[in-house]
Amino acid sequence: MQSWRRKSLWLAMSASWLLVLLGVFPLLRLAVPSRPRAGTSQGWPRWLDAELLQSFSQPAEFPEDGPQPPRAPGGGSCTWEACFDASKCRGGGLKVFVYPATGPVSETHRRILASIEGSRYHTFSAAEACLLLLLLSPDVPAGQCTPVPLQWDGGRNHLVLGLHPAPCPRPFQLGQAMVAQARPTVDTFRAGFDVALPLLPEAHPLRGGAPGQLRQHSPHPGMALLALAEERGGWHTAGTNSSACPWDGRCEQDHGPKQTHPGATLPNATFCLIPGRSSDALHFLQALQAGCIPVLLSPRWELPFSEVIDWTKAAIVADERLSLQVLTALQEMPLTRVLALRQQTQFLWDAYFSTVEKVIHTTLEIIQDRISGASAHPFYHLQQGSRPLGKFSALIWVEAPGQLPMKLIQAMAGSQHCAQILVLWSSEKPPPPRLPETAVPLTVIDGPRKVSGRFFPYSAINTDAILSLDAHSSLSTSEVDFAFVVWQSFPERMVGFLTWNHFWDEARGSWGYTAERANEFSMVLTSAAFYHRYYHTLFTHSLPKALWTLADEAPTCVDVLMNFLVAAVTKLPPIKVPHATRHGETSPPLAPGGPGLRQEQQPAAQDCINQMVAGFGHMPLVSSRLRLDPVLFKDPVSMLRKKYRSLEKP
Structure with missing residues (x-):
């Protein structure tokens, strides 16, 4: 009898310890940090189809791994109202003065300057301008950073623009200057003040640009389910039988089709898995152009033009530690939703990212919108889906x-x-x-x-x-x-x-x-x-x-x-x-x-x-062989039956 009691007590204690061990570790792993302080980045927009990912935790719910980079020096707490004097913009209009380049400049830098000077916002008078633009060039030798302009004034009403990674991306104390740069980190980016730009390749066209590569306008997805961005710049494809962790190198058990695509050659995949490293930001534009839905795995950089683009309509942000749920949700996503996401990638690519000129002009338009507000837009920007009057x-x-x-x-x-x-x-x-x-x-x-x-x-x-x-x-x-x-x-x-x-x-x-x-x-x-x-x-x-x-x-x-x-x-x-x-x-x-x-x-x-x-930058005209006539136009029927009779009069 006592032996039976000892065995029962031992089993109860073992089960209790097992429950404790199984419960503590997940709780430790999913521990939620305290609320972010005021002024810090508020994380990414939440995915619209959250009901498909009930077990998903948003990226903001996890502490970042590794040491945190320092905040922006000087004006780290700058806001639009505090660090920009909009009263200098006479009549609510933006006028931009570009500081002349110091020393020799490359042809690419010269073409970017010409593009800005050709915009409606440019002025050759610094006194007339309400925004002074300093263009950082990636062509300067290392150690020869851009000097501080004479009219710097602590950076107030200044914009530091860097389209490409420069040797000295932050050559001086930014102070109250806005920063428009590629792949800014979520810790240094000042939402509502700075502008996040896409990371452009060196050969990105100034104007014209290549169209999107999505040719399938039906809900049928790509031949491959996944395309994984590799560190060396290529893409690795995997079929629907991929393992639960296709991005962490543990996919040897997957017997589905695989293929490596070098460089910018992107396969016809439905989803593009892009790790959150800054070095993978270039893959983001490649995925948009190809109509491949970007799946960003715990990105550590701000998405481009996030102030005006609702990225939940074109991309998916997920935590890389929840690999099983991510892959399952992608496989079960409705085809109508897949088509909507892929179509939005094509619109965003063509409207904002296909040329350097579009990136520059979008940046200036964002600042103009901050000055004038949404009320300055024509009415048809605000009435989506309305039909013209009769x-x-x-x-x-x-x-x-x-x-x-x-x-x-x-x-x-x-x-x-x-x-x-x-x-x-x-x-x-x-x-x-x-x-x-x-x-x-x-x-x-x-x-x-x-x-x-x-x-x-x-x-x-x-x-x-x-x-x-x-x-x-x-x-x-x-x-x-x-x-x-x-x-x-x-x-x-x-x-x-x-x-x-x-x-x-x-x-x-x-x-x-x-x-x-x-x-x-x-x-x-x-x-x-x-x-x-x-x-x-x-x-x-x-x-x-x-x-x-x-x-x-x-x-x-x-x-x-x-x-x-x-x-x-x-x-x-x-x-x-x-x-x-x-x-x-x-x-x-x-x-x-x-x-x-x-x-x-x-x-x-x-x-x-x-x-x-x-x-x-290209020939936009499209030829047609179509002419629209009234239904009974020149038909052998009585003229009294025709609505537009005078169209047939000689």
């Missing part, structure tokens, strides 16, 4: 000799969709003192004496749709009504009547364009075209000043420039609709074979489109 504004450009196109005004006023008629008066001759009475409001706007003034975002325009016209346009009410109905189905594209087409001239080795009737077109003339007024904002505030100047010097170039802009945004061609009248349809003065153009003038005239290509 009205349009007719914007008629009048230049010399300065006469009101009465017939055109009456045709616009007769449209059931016309909300207002705006006459942009750009003639030296004063406008008539009395305006004709029309069924819709008629307003005269005193416009600038240059052709680019046609595309200024005038406050008088109160509709989404704009019908751009000039005084020589000839349109009927039916043509306008049908074109507007078409535009309502494609509000992001241009819808017009007259078309041009671009081509590559093998003999001259350059681009050209023509107005000859053909089976293809890539541009519509802005003398009669519908488009969203958002493009007026882009035309005025996003295009380089050099392209404005070119359009003003060669007026026909403004049509090319507007089509370039819309095509660069949408990646789509314009839409052509039919017209019954000829609208003065002639070849453009800059097109080959155009009337009134001497043969010896053609090479210089064709330089317009080539300068546009150089300014954009």
